Amino acid sequence: xxxxxxxxxxxxxxxxxxxxxxxxxxxxxxxxxxxxxxxxxxxxxxxxxxxxxxxxxxxxxxxxxxxxxxxxxxxxxxxxxxxxxxxxxxxxxxxxxxxxxxxxxxxxxxxxxxxxxxxxxxxxxxxxxxxxxxxxxxxxxx
Amino acid sequence: xxxxxxxxxxxxxxxxxxxxxxxxxxxxxxxxxxxxxxxxxxxxxxxxxxxxxxxxxxxxxxxxxxxxxxxxxxxxxxxxxxxxxxxxxxxxxxxxxxxxxxxxxxxxxxxxxxxxxxxxxxxxxxxxxxxxxxxxxxxxxxxxxxxxxxxxxxxxxxxxxxxxxxxxxxxxxxxxxxxxxxxxxxxxxxxxxxxxxxxxxxxxxxxxxxxxxxxxxxxxxxxxxxxxxxxxxxxxxxxxxxxxxxxxxxxxxxxxxxxxxxxxxxxxxxxxxxxxxxxxxxxxxxxxxxxxxxxxxxxxxxxxxxxxxxxxxxxxxxxxxxxxxxxxxxxxxxxxxxxxxxxxxxxxxxxxxxxxxxxxxxxxxxxxxxxxxxxxxxxxxxxxxxxxxxxxxxxxxxxxxxxxxxxxxxxxxxxxxxxxxxxxxxxxxxxxxxxxxxxxxxxxxxxxxxxxxxxxxxxxxxxxxxxxxxxxxxxxxxxxxxxxxxxxxxxxxxxxxxxxxxxxxxxxxxxxxxx
Numbered sequence: 136x137x138x139x140x141x142x143x144x145x146x147x148x149x150x151x152x153x154x155x156x157x158x159x160x161x162x163x164x165x166x167x168x169x170x171x172x173x174x175x176x177x178x179x180x181x182x183x184x185x186x187x188x189x190x191x192x193x194x195x196x197x198x199x200x201x202x203x204x205x206x207x208x209x210x211x212x213x214x215x216x217x218x219x220x221x222x223x224x225x226x227x228x229x230x231x232x233x234x235x236x237x238x239x240x241x242x243x244x245x246x247x248x249x250x251x252x253x254x255x256x257x258x259x260x261x262x263x264x265x266x267x268x269x270x271x272x273x274x275x276x277x
Numbered sequence: 278x279x280x281x282x283x284x285x286x287x288x289x290x291x292x293x294x295x296x297x298x299x300x301x302x303x304x305x306x307x308x309x310x311x312x313x314x315x316x317x318x319x320x321x322x323x324x325x326x327x328x329x330x331x332x333x334x335x336x337x338x339x340x341x342x343x344x345x346x347x348x349x350x351x352x353x354x355x356x357x358x359x360x361x362x363x364x365x366x367x368x369x370x371x372x373x374x375x376x377x378x379x380x381x382x383x384x385x386x387x388x389x390x391x392x393x394x395x396x397x398x399x400x401x402x403x404x405x406x407x408x409x410x411x412x413x414x415x416x417x418x419x420x421x422x423x424x425x426x427x428x429x430x431x432x433x434x435x436x437x438x439x440x441x442x443x444x445x446x447x448x449x450x451x452x453x454x455x456x457x458x459x460x461x462x463x464x465x466x467x468x469x470x471x472x473x474x475x476x477x478x479x480x481x482x483x484x485x486x487x488x489x490x491x492x493x494x495x496x497x498x499x500x501x502x503x504x505x506x507x508x509x510x511x512x513x514x515x516x517x518x519x520x521x522x523x524x525x526x527x528x529x530x531x532x533x534x535x536x537x538x539x540x541x542x543x544x545x546x547x548x549x550x551x552x553x554x555x556x557x558x559x560x561x562x563x564x565x566x567x568x569x570x571x572x573x574x575x576x577x578x579x580x581x582x583x584x585x586x587x588x589x590x591x592x593x594x595x596x597x598x599x600x601x602x603x604x605x606x607x608x609x610x611x612x613x614x615x616x617x618x619x620x621x622x623x624x625x626x627x628x629x630x631x632x633x634x635x636x637x638x639x640x641x642x643x644x645x646x647x648x649x650x651x652x653x654x655x656x657x658x659x660x661x662x663x664x665x666x667x668x669x670x671x672x673x674x675x676x677x678x679x680x681x682x683x684x685x686x687x688x689x690x691x692x693x694x695x696x697x698x699x700x701x702x703x704x705x706x707x708x709x710x711x712x713x714x715x716x717x718x719x720x721x722x723x724x725x726x727x728x729x730x731x732x733x734x735x736x737x738x739x740x741x742x743x744x745x746x747x748x749x750x751x752x753x754x755x756x757x758x759x760x761x762x763x764x765x766x767x768x769x770x771x772x773x774x775x776x777x778x779x780x781x782x783x784x785x786x787x788x789x790x791x792x
Contacts, residue, residue, distance in 0.1 A: 181608030182519035186616040
């Protein structure tokens with residue numbers, strides 16, 4: 136029996152905002168809680184890492200605070216989580232640990248080539264996760 | 278209503294019990310082999326040889342003595358890298374050159390150190406672009422492409438690489454291992470076939486059999502020749518310092534520190550020496566020296582294999598190496614710009630992190646665009662940009678490596694005499710390395726004040742182009758720093774020098790534990 140916890144990838148981009156909204160809505164419906172994950176995949180080639188890591192961490196905390204505020208407004212319990220790992224495996228790991236009901240992520244609806252270049256997180260999740268994935272497309276802006 | 282629990286600003290919340298530490302998550306995944314691979318790939322042996330081999334052989338008085346230059350140039354790099362390694366161990370939370378020098382020697386020195394890194398990056402990108410352009414043409418069988426065609430391709434290469442760094446792509450470990458294996462195999466095959474053909478008297482006219490005297494430094498014509506050779510060869514080891522600091526965080530706890538870095542070094546030195554010997558033996562020193570356009574390795578490869586199809590292996594090796602080098606150059610430089618911006622030493626805009634890709638995107642684009650401007654400008658004014666750019670680059674690398682080495686000892690001055698080990702690694706090695714680089718720098722500046730000693734032989738204001746390039750950028754840096762300082766920014770310029778916290782050294786392996 137899985138818990139009523141929903142894990143959502145949140146980095147403050149439009150796709151992740153849409154994902155968070157969906158996660159909060161579903162959490163409200165099932166009476167569950169949300170874990171918002173900000174994952175930072177460090178590129179270790181090149182060194183000189185320290186200040187970039189610190190800057191990203193600050194940014195990540197700010198984004199997670201934003202998610203927490205949105206959750207508070209919706210009356211949902213939200214646990215923020217900052218993690219240095221590739222988004223897909225971080226989400227799977229955290230979801231496994233809490234035996235989450237779903238993983239929710241946003242999608243940019245990228246063309247296959249760019250998706251392959253930057254590594255589409257939804258696509259990877261399909262292969263990695265052994266629980267349902269909810270992928271939320273950002274509303275078309277054009 | 279359920280109350281929202283908002284554990285603001287949640288730092289480092291970890292999934293309990295999963296054994297997943299914030300940083301620890303990744304460390305186990307990267308093994309010893311990846312460490313060696315990142316080390317060798319960062320230094321980009323194929324590209325470095327393509328760019329510098331002909332130039333080293335061409336220095337009057339070096340010729341067949343190039344192999345010993347390759348070995349000698351490694352010594353100051355080893356000593357300086359030791360200061361990177363031990364400083365990083367003692368205080369991993371303080372960045373590299375810019376941060377260390379600012380702490381140890383004050384904001385002005387720190388600023389110039391950071392500036393030197395940025396300048397070196399902008400210059401090397403032009404060089405990389407030209408090599409990438411040339412070798413792409415060689416790959417398609419065009420042996421003498423026009424300067425315009427190479428430049429256009431080079432610009433495309435710079436922009437593509439900048440974009441890759443902006444979106445933060447890192448090849449996965451397996452791809453890197455594969456690419457590097459292909460590169461080393463290609464260079465190895467090239468060397469073996471070349472040497473076999475030389476000994477079988479099957480090599481073209483002008484080839485020479487290797488001799489022990491090639492490794493004798495005293496056979497080098499003059500000190501000037503030795504020093505200009507070193508200045509050029511420093512460039513081929515550039516990038517190796519990042520190996521040392523990156524490796525630190527990849528080592529499994531309990532492993533001998535730096536084992537991967539040591540192996541990377543051995544692979545590099547051997548590769549350089551063997552390829553140098555093979556290329557000189559097969560092509561003959563005259564051919565290598567006469568071809569300073571940077572495509573000597575590609576053209577030689579066609580002859581060595583007697584087939585342009587096999588020769589293409591070496592060309593592909595150089596191209597993939599140039600791409601790797603691009604990453605290992607742009608990334609740390611953009612991160613240095615970010616460090617400087619965070620310290621309020623340059624405009625905050627340069628420290629902006631892209632919200633989607635989490636990379637210092639703005640700084641990266643600025644660097645890419647400046648490189649294009651520099652590349653086009655230099656192509657128009659200088660007849661031989663490759664050689665002069667590498668010599669100018671050598672000046673900057675020697676400058677900031679030397680500065681970092683001295684900063685290490687100054688920062689740790691209170692610990693230097695606390696143990697024999699500290700004395701060697703925090704005192705003796707950095708100071709010795711720094712002094713060597715200082716001597717190379719001063720002597721090179723003196724030699725380059727005579728235009729005839731530059732690769733192009735051009736005269737700019739009566740001086741060699743590399744020296745003019747070097748001095749102009751120092752002046753530009755000094756002017757920019759003064760402008761920034763005049764506008765205030767006491768958070769940075771008001772900083773006082775610091776010394777290392779004794780607890781840092783005591784608690785770190787540098788303080789006592791064996792390595």
